[in-house]
Amino acid sequence: MKMDDPHGKRMPGGVVTLAHGGGGSAMRKLIENVLLPAFNNPLLAALEDQATVPLAELLVHGDRLAFTTDSYVVTPMSFPGGDIGKLAVCGTVNDLAVSGARPLYLSCGLVIEEGLEMAHLAMIVESIAHAARLAGVSVVTGDTKVVERGAADKLFINTAGIGVIPAGxxxxxxxxxxGDAVIVSGSLGDHGIAILLARNELALDAAVMSDCQPLHGLVAVMLGACQDIHCLRDATRGGVATVLNEFATSSRVGIRLREAALPVNETVRGACEILGLDPLYLANEGKLVAVVPATHADAVLAAMRAHPAGLEAAIVGEITAESAGNVILSTAFGGYRVVDMLVGEQLPRIC
Incomplete structure (x- = not known):
């Protein structure tokens, strides 16, 4: 039986077998029928063991190469606001973008569990292709492995990305x-709570969409307002708290946050209160944390709020010379608490 995917294409029937990872005709058919049509571009179509990119095309965009890789093991594979395919593209694009780079090329490695429905795999592949087109990147090389039943959880994805950082x-x-200002690009913890609710493990009647989205466009408008952005990270596993602790440690400064300024969706806030979670530590997949000179903070904030990915951006704190290496939160009740680096894992298999 065949089925339709969300983009209107007919999906193949059957299931993935070990033969699809064996390097023979079945694998060739998987590549030709599922992967190549989705990722179609000249660099991939050559079907070499590597993508060959002319250096001149890279040098047009800047003077340094940015290179990153990540693996995605989220469960469930599909959730409100996205799926593992979209997540893999956005996560890698965002890791490039927060260096100031223009993302250009991705690799895609698929580790597939025997028995996964071919239609489900094809839908995830189409999602990867759709997210890549929206982010302006090309999937130019990849790999497929099939493992025995029980050796994986349906599908794992590894993506690596290359981008170029402009001079300056x-x-x-x-x-x-x-004196620098700390800015977050929007509401915290949406992805973490969306995944938790999608697992149907809790009797909570709430609807939360993952914030999974590419951030390269937002970073571009921020750099347009201030080329001298000091620090920039997307707040994924470990959330905003972990990112800020990394900044404080690496820069040997203190960070003072204002709890009242932190943007948190009311549904997420309610779920956190019920479950005893802290939104500062929850995963995000479409939010960033920036440290910018105070003299440019208002201009950067205005540019962010004019972009769809930064509508809820807020200045939430400042960098201090005191308490070097520590993040201190001024609470809504007038007190203070230390925001430590995350120890352990609040929620497993988030991204």
Whole structure:
């Protein structure tokens, strides 16, 4: 039986077998019928063991290469606001974008469990292709492995990405300076709570969409407002708290946050109160944390709020010379508490 995917294409029937990873005719058919049509581009169509990219095409965009990789093991594979395919593209694009780079090329490695429905695999592949088109990147090389039943959880994805950083951009976790402003691009914890609710393990009647989205466009408008952004990270596993602790440690500064300024969706806030979770530590897949000079903070904030990915952006704190290496939260009740680095894992298999 065949089925339709959300983009209107007919999906193949059957299931993935070990033969599809064996390097023979079945694998060739999987590549030709599922992967190549979705990722169609000249660099991939050559079907070599590597993608060959002319250096001249890279040098047009800047003077340094940004290179990153990540693996995605989220369960369930599909959730409100996205799926593992969209997540893999956005996560890798965002890791490039927060260096100031223009993302250009991705690799895609699929580890598939024997028995996964071919239609489900094809839908995830189409989601990867759709997310890549929206982000302006090309999937130019990849790999497929099939493992025995029980050796994986349906599908794992590894993506690596290449981008180019324009001359003059120097973004680093070690550049925060006393007086700088701390900005977040929107509501915290949406992805973490969306995944938790999608697992149907809790009797909570709530609807939360993952914030999974590419951030390269948002970073571009931020750099347009201030090329001297000091620090920039997307707040994924470990959330905003972990990112800020990394900034504080690398820059040897203190960070003072204002709890009242933190943007948190009311549904997420309610779920956190019920479950005893802290939104500062929850995973996000479409939010970033920036440290910018105070003199440019208002301009950067205005640019962010004019972009669809930064409508809820807020200045939430400042860098201080005191309490170096620590993040301190001014609570809504007038007190203070230390926001430590996350120890352990609040929620497993988030991304």
């Amino acid at each position: 951009i120097q973004i680093s976790a070690s550049r925060a300076q006393p």
